Amino acid sequence: MDLSAYQTDGFFDEMFSAPGVVRPHYQKVMERLQSLNLQDFEQKQQAVDLLFLRAGVTFTVYSDNQGTERIFPFDLMPRIIPQGEWEFLERGLKQRIIALNMFLHDIYHDQKILKDGVIPPSYVLSAKHFRREFVGSDVPKDIYIHICGSDLIRDKDGRYLVLEDNGRCPSGVSYVLENRQAMRRAFPNLFPTAGVRPVENYAEKLLKMLRNIAPRGQDNPTVCVLTPGVYNSAYFEHCFLARQMGVEIVEGRDLLVRDFKVYMRTTKGLQQVDVLYRRIDDDFIDPSVFRPDSMLGVPGLVNAVRAGNVALANSIGTGVADDKVMYYFVPKMIKYYLGEDPILDQVETYLASEDKDRQHILANLDKLVVKSANEAGGYGMLMGPWAEKEEIERFRVEIERNPRNFIAQSPISLSRHPTWTPETEQFEGRHIDFRPYILYSGPDDISIIPGGLTRVALKRGSLVVNSSQGGGSKDTWVLYGNE
Amino acid sequence: MLSRVADSLYWLARYTERADNLARLVEVNLQLLLDFKDLDNDKLKEHWDPVIRSTGDEERFYELYDEANSQTVTDFLTFNRENPNSVIGCISAARENARMIRDQISxxxxxxxxxxxxFLKSNDAKHIWEHSGAYEFYDHIKDHSLRFQGLVAATLPRxxxxxxxxxxxxxxxxxxTTRMLDIKYHILLPSPSDVGGAVDTAQWVALLRAASAYDAYHAQYLANIDPANVAEFLIFSDTFPRSIRYCVTQINARLHNISGCPWGSYSNEPEKLCGKLMSDLIYSNVQDVIGFGMHEWLDQCQERLNEISQATYQTYMFQKPIDLAEEIQQQQQQQQ
Structure with missing residues (x-):
């Protein structure tokens, strides 16, 4: 394979520091690629696609009534992070998750950060996912976010920036493990020499973390994965994790609450459950407390949580930290709770509910990216520089009507990565992001899987990496060394 | 084990077994037609009608097709998604069940x-008929089905x-097995000595082949194909893994494994029903069946198998549906 014609087009490129100049940590992959011809490479790509299809590593698209299953497109060219960069990211992510957990404990207890005027109280109290009925409730070991999947991007100078924190039910970790397995099959000889850190013990660590929060100090707690069911687009992942951990996967209808305890309905009668790794959002988890029309949840689950008879990961009420207005305040949280400067930068953000910021936003709608405070998956977003005039005006009206629901950011020129383009039969630069997975058992017991999910916008020029909108993924290698 | 999971495992296994049986049934009957002379529409209908009847979906078939011939029956029993008991219907349903409980299986x-x-999704009847050939196609299905059974044996903990x-x-x-025998029941009435002729022998050979029993039968009965012997073999053999007796013995063993209750006694309704059926199979022979009326006997046997699976469902898989409204109200009262 020949990459001599590869262009960086002025973007920060993960592999090339300049056209024709490969960064040292990509050297081994480059050598391997050069030894392959086009036919070998395409054969490997096809074999990997077939592998995913056969293994059923798919997500479901409900655009037609058949519920078509698709594979998440996988690009064979790995994204590589050298040791030094990774250590920096680890430090920054740890600092951030500690502060977020302290923030959540604080706002559900004394609310000091509000009383001290660091965050205007109305922002927290008006947040869509703030659960006021949980103020004063304790959670096991004071941990709110056990599993976090913060999204990171790199700007035109290669600076890592946090784009958002996903403290509810971040998904995608199964792809990290499946992608690695696919790469091992496609390039078996490359791994021993490349010095890639393994990711395979994630499930083991996840289980250890879940057992750690079991109530009643149980030695051998019953842990389950709670899923919305087989029709959920991430069902594959729920099953995958349950199988890897060796625990049951349950749906709401398999569970029952009696005397403030949660039981599952088995062939041998009722069996008590101690820990639920729940992949159902707060809104749907208990119809006796939240949305009464939810068919997915378990009536009485919240009673059992309050009574301390079952532990949830993540805890109820973490969604407030995902609010994009709260994101604005995370650097202030770090300073307030830890007395430290943030290690990781984040994207400069304007709050539409602040008069000065709003004026700036409304005057520059065609230059900014506007986001709804509580949407995800690339929805509810205005990409100013690329938007039609009508769309801009629609957002203008919305922002003026409900400023609390919007923030704006300067567009970031996302870093690019050489990515195989079947149409042109060569590698072209495509924009990427990165989601690492963090397991939190306390400030001194945080583990971050050395790797993560690199998503890539497969369409030329596109910045949207979401799987539902033409995104794909890459295996992400964290190296033992720096080259 | 979750009751819902037990239910899915049960259906996963039933549907794969059903697909396997269907594939053999269709293939053998297609083969059989090659031996006929002067095939006309009536003869074809006469040939296929009992096959459709044996699947219990005769009514649905005639809603979907005007006549029974090789192509319509192949389509109906193999590819038609409007027939939930077609091979593709069974494999889709098996796969849906497997998807729900992927964490339980290898x-x-x-x-x-x-x-x-x-593989099934990428094929259709027309293509098979005109290009690749039915033999290879059904062989492929059988291959996968056997691999599935082999993997159950080799990769699942007991x-x-x-x-x-x-x-x-x-x-x-x-x-x-009861249904396949039923296709030929009329030949055994009133007395097995009435039967004969080359076509009949071919039909009985086909029946044995559809049950993958041809070689095993010959190992036990050295003589020619005799209808009463075939019936005896497929009902009463205690060594052939598709005979009714062998299957019921296995069902009994599984039920006792699940409950932990020793053989020779019972701890629940399915064990009781299964024990009775097993003892009937041990303490009767083919003459009893013919005396009773083969068709009636087979019918009753199907009914009893149904009762066993119903009772098993009630004992292990059924859970009273949760009345959400009532549950919500109860839990809200406890909050106050």
């Missing part, structure tokens, strides 16, 4: 089933999961 098992599903799967498999297999 990845090899899942991949085999998924491969078969992808626990409750295995017991529920094998329970489902043998219920389905026993049921299918």
């Amino acid at each position: 990845s090899e098992l899942w991949e085999t089933l998924n491969n078969l599903y992808l 626990d409750e999961c295995y017991d529920f799967m094998q329970f489902g498999r043998f219920i389905e297999r026993a049921d299918k």
Whole structure:
């Protein structure tokens, strides 16, 4: 394979520091690629696609009534992070998750950060996912976010920036493990020499973390994965994790609450459950407390949580930290709770509910990216520089009507990565992001899987990496060394 | 084990077994036609009608097709999604069940089933008929099905999961054996000595082949194909793994494994029903069946197999549906 014609087009490129100049940590992959011809490479790509299809590593698209299953497109060219960069990211992510957990404990207890005027109280109290009925409730070991999947991007100078924190039910970790397995099959000889850190013990660590929060100090707690069911687009992942951990996967209808305890309905009668790794959002988890029309949840689950008879990961009420207005305040949280400067930068953000910021936003709608405070998956977003005039005006009206629901950011020129383009039969630069997975058992017991999910916008020029909108993924290698 | 999971395992096994039986039934009957002379529409109908009847879907068939011939029956029993009991219907349903409980089965098992599903989805009757040929096609299905069974044997721990799967498999297999025999029941009435002729022999050979029993039969009965012997073999053999007796013995063993109750006694309704059926099979012979009326006997046997699976469902899989409104109200009262 020949990459001599590869262009960086002025973007920060993960592999090339300049056209024709490969960064040292990509050297081994480059050598391997050069030894392959086009036919070998395409054969490997096809074999990997077939592998995913056969293994059923798919997500479901409900655009037609058949519920078509698709594979998440996988690009064979790995994204590589050298040791030094990774250590920096680890430090920054740890600092951030500690502060977020302290923030959540604080706002559900004394609310000091509000009383001290660091965050205007109305922002927290008006947040869509703030659960006021949980103020004063304790959670096991004071941990709110056990599993976090913060999204990171790199700007035109290669600076890592946090784009958002996903403290509810971040998904995608199964792809990290499946992608690695696919790469091992496609390039078996490359791994021993490349010095890639393994990711395979994630499930083991996840289980250890879940057992750690079991109530009643149980030695051998019953842990389950709670899923919305087989029709959920991430069902594959729920099953995958349950199988890897060796625990049951349950749906709401398999569970029952009696005397403030949660039981599952088995062939041998009722069996008590101690820990639920729940992949159902707060809104749907208990119809006796939240949305009464939810068919997915378990009536009485919240009673059992309050009574301390079952532990949830993540805890109820973490969604407030995902609010994009709260994101604005995370650097202030770090300073307030830890007395430290943030290690990781984040994207400069304007709050539409602040008069000065709003004026700036409304005057520059065609230059900014506007986001709804509580949407995800690339929805509810205005990409100013690329938007039609009508769309801009629609957002203008919305922002003026409900400023609390919007923030704006300067567009970031996302870093690019050489990515195989079947149409042109060569590698072209495509924009990427990165989601690492963090397991939190306390400030001194945080583990971050050395790797993560690199998503890539497969369409030329596109910045949207979401799987539902033409995104794909890459295996992400964290190296033992720096080259 | 979750009751819902037990139910899925049971259906996963039943549907794969059903698909396997269907594939053999269709293939053997297609082969059989090659031996006929002067095939006309009436003869074709006469040939296929009992086959459709044996699947219990005769009514649905005539809603979907005007006449029974090789192509319509192949389509109906193999590819038509409007027939939930077609091969593709069964494999889709098996796969849906497997998807729900993927954490319970080995990845090899899942991949085999998924491969078969992808293979079926990429084919249709017209293509088979005009290009690749039915023989290779059904062979492929049988291959996957056998691989599936081999993987169940080689990769699953012998626990409750295995017991529920094998329970489902043998219920389905026993049921299918009764239905295959039923295709030929009229020949055994009133007396087996009335039968003869080359076509009949071909039909009985076909029946044995459809049950993969041809070689095993010949190992036991050295003489020619004799209808009463065939019936005896497929009902009463205690060594052939598709005979009704063998299947019921397996069902009994699985039920006792699940409950832990020793053989010779029972701890619940399905064990009681299964024990009775097993003892009837041990303490009767083919003459009793013919005396009773073969068709009636087979019918009753199907009914009893149904009762066993119903009772098993009630004992292990059924959970009273939760009345959400009542549950919500109760839990809200406890909050106050």
